[in-house]
Amino acid sequence: MATLPPRKNPTPTKISKEDLTPLEILLQLGFPRHRAEKALAATGYRGLQLASDWLLAHVRDPTLDCNEPREYVLYACPTGPLAEKLLAFWTESRELGWNGAHNCMPHVTLVSFFKAPDEAAEKLAGLLEDVVSLKDSPDKIGLETYISPNFMGLFIEEKHANWLKTIAVKFVNKLSSLSISAEPPTKSLHITLAYQFSESLFQPLRNMAERLGYTTRANWELRLYSRDSRVGDAHVHKVTHAHVPREHDELELRPGDYIYLSERACSESIDGWVEGTSWLTGITGYLPLNHTKRTAESDAWTLHSTVQIIENRVESIEEEIPRTRNPPILSSNESLDMPDGIPTDHEPMAGSEAPQMSSRQIFICRHGERVDFTFGAWIPYCFEANGCYVRRDLNMPKDIPARNIQEFQNDCPLTTLGEIQANLVGQAMRSSNVTIDVAYASPSLRCVQTLSQILQGHGSDVRIKVEPGLIEWLAWYPNGLPVWMTPEALTKAGFDVDLNYKAIVKTESLPQRENAAQYYERSFKLIEKIIEQTKGNVLIVAHAASLAACTRQLTGGRVPPAAEVTRLVQRVPYLACLTAQQGPDGWQLLPPPFPPITHTSNSRFDWKILT
Known part of the structure; x- marks a missing residue:
């Protein structure tokens, strides 16, 4: 029998490869494909670290292995001075009481919620770049104020609305090529200021809306968001105080987390305890309602892509938004708002000439x-069972500071x-x-x-x-x-x-x-x-x-x-x-x-x- 040749040590010295995608790295680390895709979709494909952290946080999420897709929505959102004015309006109007407009940031809905599988999330984020032609964009988007006893909003002028609808149709057509079904807008495009408010709030809200100024040359951008399908019609509450469970059916609360609560649970609770689902972990349990505060549903959404569609090219001009408008034309089954309603010749190359050092x-x-981005999971590779550090590659640090080993997990050398x-x-x-x-x-x-x-x-x-x-x-x-x-x-x-x-x-x-x-x-x-x-x-x-x-x-x-x-x-x-x-x-x-x-x-x- 022939003698086997000596074998080199098969232990890898480079655990991760920079040419691998985050999905491929997660699969190499042993995560099932459907879980890896779910984590990447839930974190907006913003990197391996976020996705792996999400998986660890959701290890007890009962829906982790479910095939329920995420829900996506396409918005056009103002930025700059106009957005600041609208957010100030939101803040002031919330002091009067909650209304439906407070569920989301100021926006125009271009494509209402549609479902898409997790494996398509990365492709979806890339679609927006293909549907926008900045050379065809107008200098501004005209807005008109509309006020009625049950709805207040800023409606897009028709010619600008048609341009936005063209973008929406292009996006929907791109979705069709991925076998994803979505509907382009058929209603009048608008930003909702207030709706679902009590009759007693009409006049103060009207006064606030009528004195709302508008920056003509506002910037606008497209934003593609997604949300956990469990949100649905639930209210979203932000955790304001921590809670450590005392019973097996109670939910741990961490300040900054978001909780999905049904409207019925909030209104029918007789002891101040409600059943909710944690955005951070996906776990459901009972919690004290007074440890939370209602917030915009969109706070718990994932942003996948942003594309500028109108950029302010001249100095802003402050003017009042026109205050009169005919009622929008809607079909009988439409609501007013859904889902709520390289360097140039004259530039020096970096490092080519040192600037004058006279100024601060x-x-x-x-x-x-x-270390972690170079070697991947380096801690179990470099630490012996007795906690001693072993330098297994010359590019690894010769020495490391003495501290709890696990503290290196999020604070590497x-x-x-x-x-x-x-x-x-x-x-x-x-x-x-x-x-x-x-x-x-x-x-x-x-x-x-x-x-x-x-x-x-x-x-x-x-x-x-x-x-x-x-x-x-x-x-x-x-x-x-x-x-x-x-x-x-x-x-x-x-x-x-x-x-x-x-x-x-x-x-x-x-x-x-x-x-x-x-x-x-x-x-x-x-x-x-x-x-x-x-x-x-x-x-x-x-x-x-x-x-x-x-x-x-x-x-x-x-x-x-x-x-x-x-x-x-x-x-x-x-x-x-x-x-x-x-x-x-x-x-x-x-x-x-x-x-x-x-x-x-x-x-x-x-x-x-x-x-």
Whole structure:
């Protein structure tokens, strides 16, 4: 019998491959296909981490293996000043009492709810780009106010309504090619201001609607949302107080979660307890109603895609919306609202010429290469049963700080190359005569490590100020904040942390949940405070989303929708650096005074994508 040749160690040293799709990675990790597709659809295909977190949170969801598809809806939504006015109207009118318009954000329904299988979710998000032709878009969308004793709204002028309906028809035709059935709009297009309100509220609501101003050149965008089919006609309540179950049939409540409650359950409860379903876990149980507060149903929806259809190209003009309109033409079975009713010749290439250093500057960098995105599930691979860390690849960190192993799950360290990357950036800063007067890091370990290496490469003795307010968008942490190392623990681990620094945003004051606008507002207020409290040049190391979030409003830009935030993040590589400089006309973005760092799949960073 022939002797078997010696076999090399079959243990993989790279657990995940960057060319694999999130679905393929989930399948490799052992998740059944239908569960993986359900998780990706439920999280809007916003990344592997969110999908895997969703699966872990829904492990006891009784519908996890059901084939019930999600429900999708296509809206046209105003943005900018008009949206702000409408949201202010919503807030004021809610103080009078709840009405049907409060179930959703201000919108025009283009395609009412339709069902689509989870495996089609990614394709659906890509359809919108194919149905919009910006060259055919009007300069504005005209609106007229309509007021009646049981409905108030802003109706789209006919020629603009026809253009929007054409977009809707194109989208429905695209759906048909995927064997998905949906109906284009047949009713008059409108934004609902109020309906399903009591007779006593008519006059105050009318007064509010009639004094509503309108920004003629408002921006508009298409948004594709989906919702859990269990929502249906249920009310959505936001959890305001935690509740730990005392009986087996009670539901655990976590502040920031959403609960689906039937209208009947709310109205017929005799003891203040109602049966509801958790948006976060999918589990159903009894809960104290006074631990929740009703909110818009759309707060619990998933945003899949956003496409700009009208962008303000001239200065806005404030005017009153016309207050008279003939009643809309509706068929006998229609309701007024459903479902509620690369650089140019004159631009320098990044790194080609260092800008003048006479003005104050802020440098914002993303952290270096992280272990989990490089090796996948690295914790069970690198830790022995006795808890000892074993370096199984030269790109894995030589040493890691002493802490609870599970805390690395959502707060991972840098790879070896990540540390080298950061040190190279520090060297480049020194060669470009960049001065650093104060340095801040997000509390994430990878950010503290990155800043430490940049300062070492730069030869700076500036101490690291750990600022919790620099943490990335909290929507990417649906199960709560990571457990970060304290400044004292970081100091013990060898990092030169400023132990006397008082954080601007305390960890305990971070919200349990926030939308994109709230994240940008948090980041903007933080950068304003940093500018106010410091002198000289500031270096900040945080996350991919931080580059835009900390500078967009500072330089006069608008807050992008959630989908754009996700797209921007995907185009910001490790150690990308953005420069904001203060001038006589305020702050502006400039090309970094040193070249970017590129290796293998780490793409070249073009700073102009964030302008």
